Amino acid sequence: MSDEDDGKLGLPGAVSIGLGGMIGGGVFSVLGLVATIAGSAAWAAFTAASLVSMCAGYSYLKLNELSDSKGGSVTMFESFVGNSTIAGMVGWTLIVGYVGAIAVYAFAFGSFAEALLGLQTVFGVPIRPFISVLAVAGFVGLNVLGANATGTSEEILVALKLIILLVISGWGLYYGYTVDKLAFGFSRMTSVSFVTAIAISFVSFQGWQLVMYDQEQIKNAATNVPRAVYISIVGAIIVDSMIAILVTSLVPTETIAQHPEIAVARAVEPFIGQVGFVAVAIAALFSTGSAINGTLFSAANFAQGMLSDGLLPEEVGDTQASGASTRMVVILGVAAAALTAYGSLxxxxxxxxxxxxxxxxxxxxxxxxxxxxxxxxxxxxxxxxLGTIVFFPLLLWHLYTDEPGVFSAVVLLSVAVIAVELVYFKRDSIEDGFETVEEQV
Known part of the structure; x- marks a missing residue:
């Protein structure tokens, strides 16, 4: 091993970064929401979303081969579209998306911790937001320690949760088969709600993208990055499908709708009992924890690349840092903590x-x-x-018709983000405009 490879992530660490986010996002964060809409066809919704995501992964890898940007910066977009403003806005959208993903994982982490403790409030104060914020703060501290600590912790967390999930899902599917309760929802796959469920599950399949932004932190990146992307997506498809079939077969839809964030833990009670509930809740903490960890690590590296390219204000980080600066990690963590504390799942x-x-x-x-x-x-x-073109308006329509409050919040947040982006990237033009007005006055 060369000296320049010391401390870098190998293939297991790279796969763990991608797989950790996708399983944490799919099984423990959004499965309940998807199952409420798609019912027993939830497994197929996850699979369809992952396949569209794999097409994007293939596209990104091919663009990466044609570009010198190494995938870790939005200069890739700029090199193909020839417009730094569009490239920068895409990058800002990604960062906001990652903050949202971290917030989702932290929300689920807090929900499972709450279920394990058997407490919802302390002195009248809800503990879920408090635990979620503490989880983000803990992984911010871990990321400040550096890439090697983060990669090692990812491998351990992902390995533990995979063992627990595969054992429990295999046992549960066998139990469901013996009592003739397995359901696959084939009749629901032609409905509009099924396509909407695919759209909702999209956030759980962004983990592979994080690997692209860590190329400088991965040994033999030219070989290991493509392998890590495809292995993590296929692994997520297998695990998500098994767990989705288990949950929707053994838990009534009404129960899932009442407690979507802990639906997986409820699914094991019929054949394992309270011990199974505790085991799955512990696996959920490992899973959502690794998702927070990996997403924060990679999002910070991505943001550092944008900072180096002049697409973020210098105040948010250190342009001379070899990796993500401490300030960058902290800012992302604070934003995610605020969103998970005050937002709805x-x-x-x-x-x-x-x-x-x-x-x-x-x-x-x-x-x-x-x-x-x-x-x-x-x-x-x-x-x-084409997949994303179809899913985007369907998700908006679903929110508008079924969740008007959420629709308004999402639209307002999106408008705010776009407005800030435009003000930042068009600041020179705006300043020139003010100067012209002042001269005329």
């Missing part, structure tokens, strides 16, 4: 899904547009682009 999830749909669709479109410049199979990015 449905609102945070929907906003994150919409943000990633925009970016995934953009990547797929760019790959399709440049299909003749490299070894790109056009049909794959075409599927990725």
């Amino acid at each position: 449905n609102g945070i999830t929907s906003f994150g899904s919409l943000a990633f749909m925009v970016v995934f669709g953009t990547m797929s479109y760019l790959a399709f547009r440049h299909r003749d410049e490299g070894d790109i199979t056009g049909v794959v990015p075409a599927i990725g682009a």
Whole structure:
């Protein structure tokens, strides 16, 4: 091993970064919401979302081969679209999406911790937001220690949760088969609600993208990054599908709707009892914890790349830092903590899904547009682009008709983000405009 590889992540660590976020987002964060809408077809909704996400992953990897940006910076977008403002706005959208994803994972972490403790309030104060904020703060501290500590912790957390989930889901599916309760929801796969469920689950399949932003932290990146992207997506499909079938087969939809954040733990009670509930809740803490950890680590590296390219204000970090600066990690952590403390699970999830749909669709479109410049199979990015084009308006319509309060919050937040982006990237033009007015006056 060369000295320059010391302290870098190997393939297991890279896979753990991607898989940790996707399982934490799918099984323990949004499964309940997806199952409430798609019922026993939830497994197929997750699978469809992951396949569209894989098309985006393929597109991103191919664009990465054509670009010198190493995927860790929005200069990739700029090199293909030729517009720094659009590239910067895409980057800001990603950062906001990552903050939302961290907030979703922290929300689930707090919910499972609350269920394990058997307490909802202390002196009349809800403990879920408090635990969620503490979780974010803990992983902010861990990320400040550096890439090696983060990668090692990811491998341990992911390994533990995979063992628990595979054992429990295998046991549960066997139990469901013996009592003839397994349901697959084939009849629901042609409904509009099924497609809406696919859209909602999108936020749980952004983990592979985090690997792209860690290329400078990964050994033998040219080989290990593509492997990590595809392995993590396939792993997420297998685990999410098994758990979704288990939950929707053994837990009534009404029960899932009442407590969507802990639906997985409720599913094991019929065949394992309280011990199973505790085991799954512990696995959930490992899973959502690793999702917070990996997403924060990679989002900070991504933001550092934007800072180095002049697409973020210098005040948010250190342009001379070799990795993500402490200030950058803390700012992302504070934003996620605020969102998880005050936001709803449905609102945070929907906003994150919409943000990633925009970016995934953009990547797929760019790959399709440049299909003749490299070894790109056009049909794959075409599927990725068309999928997001269909899912985006359906998710908005679902929120407008079924969750008007959440719809208003998501729209207002989106408008605010876009407004801030425009003010930042058009600040020179705005300043020139004010100077012109002052001269005329």
